[in-house]
Amino acid sequence: MSAEARPRGAAPLALTLLVILAALLPLALSDYRTFQVTLALVYAIAILGLNILTGYNGQFSLGHGAFYAIGAYTAAIMMSEWQIGYYWTLPVAGLVCFCAGFLFGFPALRLEGLYLALATFALAVATPQILKSDHLAPLTGGVQGIVILKPNPPFGLPLSQDQWLYEFTLAVAIVLFVGAWNLLRGRSGRAIKAIRDNPIAAEAMGINKALYKTLTFGVSAFYTGVAGALGAIVIQFVAPDSFTVFLSITLLVGVVVGGLASIPGAIFGGLFVQFIPNVAEQISKAAPWAIYGVFLIAFMYVMPYGVWGLLRALHERIERVRRRRSA
Amino acid sequence: MDLFLQQFLSGVAIGGIYALVALAVVMIYQASDHFNFAQGEMAMFSTYVAWSLIAAGLPYWQAFLATILISFAGAVALERIVIRPVEHAPVLNQVIVFIGLLVIFNALAGWLFDYTIKPFPSPFPEQPLFGNPYIGAHELGVIGVTLALLALVFAFLRLTPIGLAMRAAAQNPDSARLVGIRVGWMLALGWGLAAAIGAMAGIMLAPIVFLEPNMMIGTLLYGFAGALLGGIDSPAGAVVGGFLVGVLENLVGAYVPFVGTDLKLTVALALIMLVLLLRPNGLFGRRIVRRV
Amino acid sequence: MGAVLEVQGLEAFYGQTQALFGVDFTLERGSITTILGANGAGKTTALRAISALIRTRGRVTLDGRRLDRRSPEAITRLGVAHVPDGRSTFLRLSVADNLRLGAYTRRDRAAVRTDLERIYSYFPVLRERRQQQAGTLSGGEQQMLAIARALMLRPRLMLLDEPSFGLAPLLVQDIFAILRRINRDDGVSILLVEQNARLALDLASDAYLFETGRVVLSGPAAGLRADETVRRVYLGY
Numbered sequence: 001m002s003a004e005a006r007p008r009g010a011a012p013l014a015l016t017l018l019v020i021l022a023a024l025l026p027l028a029l030s031d032y033r034t035f036q037v038t039l040a041l042v043y044a045i046a047i048l049g050l051n052i053l054t055g056y057n058g059q060f061s062l063g064h065g066a067f068y069a070i071g072a073y074t075a076a077i078m079m080s081e082w083q084i085g086y087y088w089t090l091p092v093a094g095l096v097c098f099c100a101g102f103l104f105g106f107p108a109l110r111l112e113g114l115y116l117a118l119a120t121f122a123l124a125v126a127t128p129q130i131l132k133s134d135h136l137a138p139l140t141g142g143v144q145g146i147v148i149l150k151p152n153p154p155f156g157l158p159l160s161q162d163q164w165l166y167e168f169t170l171a172v173a174i175v176l177f178v179g180a181w182n183l184l185r186g187r188s189g190r191a192i193k194a195i196r197d198n199p200i201a202a203e204a205m206g207i208n209k210a211l212y213k214t215l216t217f218g219v220s221a222f223y224t225g226v227a228g229a230l231g232a233i234v235i236q237f238v239a240p241d242s243f244t245v246f247l248s249i250t251l252l253v254g255v256v257v258g259g260l261a262s263i264p265g266a267i268f269g270g271l272f273v274q275f276i277p278n279v280a281e282q283i284s285k286a287a288p289w290a291i292y293g294v295f296l297i298a299f300m301y302v303m304p305y306g307v308w309g310l311l312r313a314l315h316e317r318i319e320r321v322r323r324r325r326s327a
Numbered sequence: 328m329d330l331f332l333q334q335f336l337s338g339v340a341i342g343g344i345y346a347l348v349a350l351a352v353v354m355i356y357q358a359s360d361h362f363n364f365a366q367g368e369m370a371m372f373s374t375y376v377a378w379s380l381i382a383a384g385l386p387y388w389q390a391f392l393a394t395i396l397i398s399f400a401g402a403v404a405l406e407r408i409v410i411r412p413v414e415h416a417p418v419l420n421q422v423i424v425f426i427g428l429l430v431i432f433n434a435l436a437g438w439l440f441d442y443t444i445k446p447f448p449s450p451f452p453e454q455p456l457f458g459n460p461y462i463g464a465h466e467l468g469v470i471g472v473t474l475a476l477l478a479l480v481f482a483f484l485r486l487t488p489i490g491l492a493m494r495a496a497a498q499n500p501d502s503a504r505l506v507g508i509r510v511g512w513m514l515a516l517g518w519g520l521a522a523a524i525g526a527m528a529g530i531m532l533a534p535i536v537f538l539e540p541n542m543m544i545g546t547l548l549y550g551f552a553g554a555l556l557g558g559i560d561s562p563a564g565a566v567v568g569g570f571l572v573g574v575l576e577n578l579v580g581a582y583v584p585f586v587g588t589d590l591k592l593t594v595a596l597a598l599i600m601l602v603l604l605l606r607p608n609g610l611f612g613r614r615i616v617r618r619v
Numbered sequence: 620m621g622a623v624l625e626v627q628g629l630e631a632f633y634g635q636t637q638a639l640f641g642v643d644f645t646l647e648r649g650s651i652t653t654i655l656g657a658n659g660a661g662k663t664t665a666l667r668a669i670s671a672l673i674r675t676r677g678r679v680t681l682d683g684r685r686l687d688r689r690s691p692e693a694i695t696r697l698g699v700a701h702v703p704d705g706r707s708t709f710l711r712l713s714v715a716d717n718l719r720l721g722a723y724t725r726r727d728r729a730a731v732r733t734d735l736e737r738i739y740s741y742f743p744v745l746r747e748r749r750q751q752q753a754g755t756l757s758g759g760e761q762q763m764l765a766i767a768r769a770l771m772l773r774p775r776l777m778l779l780d781e782p783s784f785g786l787a788p789l790l791v792q793d794i795f796a797i798l799r800r801i802n803r804d805d806g807v808s809i810l811l812v813e814q815n816a817r818l819a820l821d822l823a824s825d826a827y828l829f830e831t832g833r834v835v836l837s838g839p840a841a842g843l844r845a846d847e848t849v850r851r852v853y854l855g856y
Contacts, residue, residue, distance in 0.1 A: 122551070130593055135590075245544065260419070294431065300420050507695035508692060
């Protein structure tokens with residue numbers, strides 16, 4: 001049984017404490033740091049989306065950057081072209097991406113493992129070109145991209161813009177994480193995991209594999225799309241070259257580092273992809289991505305189940321020792 | 328008609344490069360049942376190695392040969408040192424390692440050789456052969472090199488015992504061990520050969536698009552498309568697939584107004600999806616009939 | 620005659636689980652010895668242990684040379700041909716290629732060619748199908764291919780894991796006849812793991828009975844065949 005399926009007595013209390021601490025965090029940080037942590041949360045949501053698909057359902061995606069881009073552009077276009085409030089862009093971006101993901105899920109049904117990785121890799125590589133194309137330029141602003149105005153805190157709250165955006169993102173993140181947790185521990189979650197572990201057996205048990213797989217693709221894209229929209233709002237800018245294959249790689253890194261099939265892991269993943277490039281840059285001014293790649297490979301050797309997997313393994317070892325002592 | 332011929336021939340020319348990349352992709356697949364996502368970046372890095380050797384004063388063909396050998400040896404070492412620890416890990420973990428390599432090679436190239444675009448010499452004469460207006464000497468040379476290499480690879484895989492052993496090791500490593508094949512070294516060999524082929528692709532490509540770290544990212548995709556189209560277990564198919572992709576890319580770009588020049592990568596994407604969905608064995612792949 | 624294979628105190632492990640608990644047996648040169656027992660008795664494990672496909676402790680020698688510290692590839696090169704359960708043919712390669720691979724470690728090309736001819740004479744159906752993909756052969760044909768491939772090594776010792784599994788009785792008789800012939804004409808020592816005890820005891824000269832990873836009975840095959848208690852209790856007939 002995974003840790004998230006059985007909340008014991010202390011856990012909800014600890015979680016509430018954590019949430020309160022998180023909400024108070026901006027008081028201790030500069031605006032710039034707050035902005036960075038907000039982005040880490042945004043990535044965490046995107047990573048959670050990818051994890052739902054790859055970690056829990058076993059469908060490889062090297063192309064989630066595309067859904068992130070769709071979400072981001074949806075938000076940007078709504079805000080700059082149609083002057084719609086930033087909060088409305090989230091559900092719309094989510095819905096658009098859900099449809100996109102659901103539709104992509106159909107052809108994905110026929111592709112296994114490596115081949116699906118290849119197809120999504122192709123999607124990731126082609127995305128910037130599609131965004132730059134002249135056909136979509138009137139909408140997307142072509143190579144130039146779109147600039148968005150930073151939203152102000154509502155009701156005249158005494159917060160800076162960065163602080164408000166942080167609290168907003170935190171709230172959205174909490175809602176989405178709880179939603180994922182609920183989804184994955186219920187009947188649907190079991191079906192989703194069953195399909196990953198043994199697709200034939202799952203089908204034999206009456207699970208509609210096709211429906212679940214495409215829906216999972218949709219949900220996964222929904223999450224990443226909402227993250228994309230949030231990201232666009234926070235950074236105030238979208239342009240095709242922000243959504244290259246390296247973005248998809250970044251999201252995958254987050255899943256792997258945080259831990260496959262782990263919800264809390266997404267937070268570690270988000271923090272990693274946001275802050276490690278800075279660390280890498282300090283180690284080597286010239287080639288931060290090279291250090292990044294080294295981290296990736298090192299994780300595969302040393303911590304293949306990510307940070308969360310390591311914590312879980314440690315926890316189990318402690319439990320075993322404790323049980324042996326009391327026996 | 329003139330436009331068609333020109334687009335067709337230049338499609339064939341660039342298709343030669345795609346065919347080389349496709350050949351490298353198939354080589355790795357034959358050796359390890361995997362797609363090496365870092366193939367393109369490794370080829371790009373090899374091209375930089377060649378460039379450095381030429382810049383240091385080495386004559387072209389010596390630099391060419393040296394680069395091939397260095398790429399071969401480097402890839403063998405890479406497989407034994409970096410890939411081996413995850414040889415038995417789940418596919419996702421292996422893909423992550425490939426992606427890690429992709430990222431490292433890309434960044435290293437940018438760091439060691441900076442991001443300015445560099446011209447790269449071609450071994451073929453400037454003047455088009457026979458004064459024809461359609462296809463340059465370099466492009467013809469690329470096609471020639473591709474076909475020659477295909478012949479070599481085909482001979483190696485189909486006619487030599489080591490080639491057979493390599494294919495066996497990839498398909499069924501346990502049985503391969505039981506006939507005495509050193510499976511680990513077969514993998515390394517596959518990597519080395521693929522890297523050598525990739526290096527050649529890069530060296531042929533650089534004179535056309537100029538050398539810069541992001542040179543091969545799109546090309547790798549075309550290579551994959553070509554390999555899939557031709558049939559992932561057929562080197563000849565991969566080469567034909569590569570040529571087809573080149574021609575298709577150009578013709579679609581020229582004749583389908585919606586696509587134009589800027590959506591060409593999308594064509595590759597669409598091609599990959601179509602092949603994977605409709606004919607996963609490609610045009611020439613042998614149908615794998617398995618008796619349960 | 621001397622022993623071609625000597626196994627002393629063999630323990631074998633799948634990960635953390637132990638499957639063999641100190642097994643001893645010998646195989647006389649030029650003989651056919653069979654290992655019998657129920658499912659899960661450790662018969663297949665014993666063969667895998669000899670081929671070093673799993674983690675082991677203990678001593679395994681082939682004609683006096685230790686096998687237990689070598690890799691599977693090295694053991695094959697010493698002349699041990701292991702035909703595992705489940706066919707293990709190279710499904711995507713042709714029959715001819717499968718056979719060529721059997722001789723991969725050999726340097727004597729002319730002898731390899733004669734051996735190929737001889738093997739085609741044992742298994743005419745393989746000659747007919749030699750350009751076909753191995754995966755398109757029937758179960759029985761694939762089993763013949765697996766044995767033929769092992770023979771291409773010109774092995775000193777052949778390890779056979781349940782060759783009769785899933786095959787029609789007539790076909791099994793054919794295969795066992797070929798095994799008898801190989802043993803008699805080419806002097807190949809055979810260690811045979813079989814569920815079909817009756818057939819195995821018919822073919823073999825010595826037998827070992829395994830139960831949950833240990834040897835519980837051993838002796839000449841004729842003795843076990845004659846012993847009614849053994850047959851009823853252990854072998855089910």
